[in-house]
Amino acid sequence: MARLPSACPLDCPDTCGLEVDVEDGRLRRIAGRADHPFSGGFICGKVRGSARRVYSAERVCQPMRRVGAKGSGEFEALSWDAALELIARRLQAVRARWGGSAILPVSYGGSNGLLSQDGFDARLFDRLGASRLLRTVCAAPTGRAAGGLYGKMPGVALQCYDQAQLIVVWGCNPSATSIHLVPVIRRAQRAGARLVVVDPRRTPLAGHADLHLPVLPGTDLPVALSIIRWLFDKGSADTAFLSAHARGAAELRQRAEAWSFERAAAVAGLQPELLERFATLYAASSPAVIRCGWGVERNRNGGSAVAAILALPSVAGKFGVAGGGYTMSNSSGFQLDPRAAVGSQPAATRAVNLSQLGKSLLRLSDPPLQAVFVYNMNPLASCPAQNKVRQGLLREDLFSVVFEQVWTDTARLADVVLPATTFFEHRELKVSYGSYALRRAAPCIAPVGEARSNAAVFAELCARLGLNQPGEVQDVEGLETRLLSQLNAEQRQALCERGLALPDFGDAPVQFGDVFPKTPDGKVDLCPAALDDEAPGGLYCFRPAIQEGSLQLISPAIPQLVSSTFGGSLRGPIPLQIHPGDAADRGLFDQGTVRVFNASGEVVCQLACSTTMRRGVVCLPKGLWARHTANGCTANALAPDTLSDLGGGACYNDARVEVEAWQGP
Ligand SMILES: Nc1nc2c(c(=O)[nH]1)N[C@H]1C(S)=C(S)[C@@H](COP(=O)(O)OP(=O)(O)OC[C@H]3O[C@@H](n4cnc5c(=O)[nH]c(N)nc54)[C@H](O)[C@@H]3O)O[C@H]1N2
């Protein structure tokens, strides 16, 4: 038996170091690598058990071609050569008749690092002149807001949270989505730190918090602005910091002016006293750190809300000490660009917003989308407006390729399905976005069945379509060498010896001590003109919820299901969570079957009454597969394809629904 080093590249802030036991060429045990910082030897249950997924009956093992009607699930095997020839021919035909922009790559980045995304795939689609995909289903509004205020300033490292006196967990549920942060927070609490949680639900950490603000979804903006107003009014704003390091403070103050605690609390569905207690605690505590999560962004006000939250440490003067400041995404330690490494650049073609995939498949013209190539993503599970996505993918005149590890609901709708390797079967480089590390993983086992890596398949398609230029990088080894050449000698050595390299500034930067805003003038811009132009009504302009549907549906992660990747092995049914009072008002019973509906669709599922829910808000987790509900639809059938104020992000948590007892078909 061999014990091999690896690293988990899933879309998760923690990027754990792994050790993998392999016997007779098969995965036996997957565990955490004890000598790796932050993850320190323990990993989530999903990845610990992921050998089951690697060898599951649902694995795509060969290239397959549809033989029955679209969506019927009838496929026949074909050779790789025949499959790639078919795809190359169809893409060429679409380009000849409609132009390159009739082709759309559809990807997000489920388990993908620098070697399996934005390298050879980018070269293929850039050079075909395909439509450009705006990957907005996650992190687009947060990225716009954080970038606008601070440039890509590195945030507080998660392992430094035990140095804080006050920890604010805002729209984030680390118990499901960043498990290694939980023990750090609990340790800090034992040493006397206070914890505030801002979340519509009583999450596990909210249950341990000194203060829990159960805001209505989409109302963080007035909450944050009311605290900003109070800080200025009470003389608690750090005017010395603001005049030395920030621009736009007067403008921000003016825009916060309308938000008294009373008014913000009324909009957010809270007691005003809670806001005052929060503001007082924040002003009085140092170091104070805010972990802003992605739950804040998934609504019409998400971008401005994140901007207002990230403005708080500037206004209150919380920077310059270890454990003080904010964390959003800590991905800026390394600037490695696989697209540049393969010599490509984005084509100047039209942009298609991934959060409006369904609408784009159904309605785009000039030219209409004629071919989609799905990889690193499960759009039927993950995109809003699921019924439109399904209808779009079922279009008879659309040629669709799905390059997948397992038979997802999306794969079942494809014309051609290609088998993809998992990260146990291909090499990968991954920059963490929680702790600060670049990790490297070599393959531990041979590809299962005929699976191939993204790099191999996209490089081969580039070759078949004559898109390569002489002297360019042609394979994954060449790509990796190019990327590693951008590191310094010490980082390269650490990566080779320990599988892990740290950024120039180390792994625990102090904001305004070691790292500073990466804005053009090095200052915080509290009211950036570009964001002000982009947000409807201007930055920090609150847009009230659409008043249809008496309940707000949110669809955050749960521990077993942070994305759809592990949905295949999760047993159903998965219930809709509701406050017992909201259930009683509607004559609904715990564990009864209900119909959750709005104008976009309906979900038939079980009901679970839970006092972790607040009144007016129901919850059905993200990442569900058709098998998890009675009618095959999930939260995304109810999520609108409207866009957030910044970054064109998805508004999953703006869904408004009614719930009634299911009367049968
Ligand atoms: N192990 C593992 N971890 C992962 C991932 C993985 O694949 N594996 N995926 C990662 C990815 S892609 C992401 S984006 C993150 C997401 O992780 P988080 O940042 O935790 O985001 P969510 O799970 O969407 O929601 C977090 C919380 O926000 C609350 N919420 C919903 N709406 C609002 C609102 O309007 N305001 C406030 N204040 N709270 C709200 C929800 O109730 C929820 O408890 O997790 C990452 N973590």
Ligand SMILES: Nc1nc2c(c(=O)[nH]1)N[C@H]1C(S)=C(S)[C@@H](COP(=O)(O)OP(=O)(O)OC[C@H]3O[C@@H](n4cnc5c(=O)[nH]c(N)nc54)[C@H](O)[C@@H]3O)O[C@H]1N2
């Ligand atoms: N309702 C609702 N929907 C949401 C969200 C929400 O809060 N609410 N959150 C959104 C968020 S935060 C995110 S990040 C997205 C995630 O949505 P997706 O990007 O769809 O992520 P996954 O569900 O993990 O699916 C990734 C797929 O890629 C495949 N894959 C993994 N590695 C490889 C590879 O190397 N090659 C190939 N070819 N395929 C591979 C996996 O098998 C998996 O099926 O979902 C979004 N959807």
Ligand code: SF4
């Ligand atoms: S906690 Fe995150 S990084 Fe660690 S093994 Fe699980 S998914 Fe991977």
Ligand SMILES: [Mo]
């Ligand atoms: Mo995400």
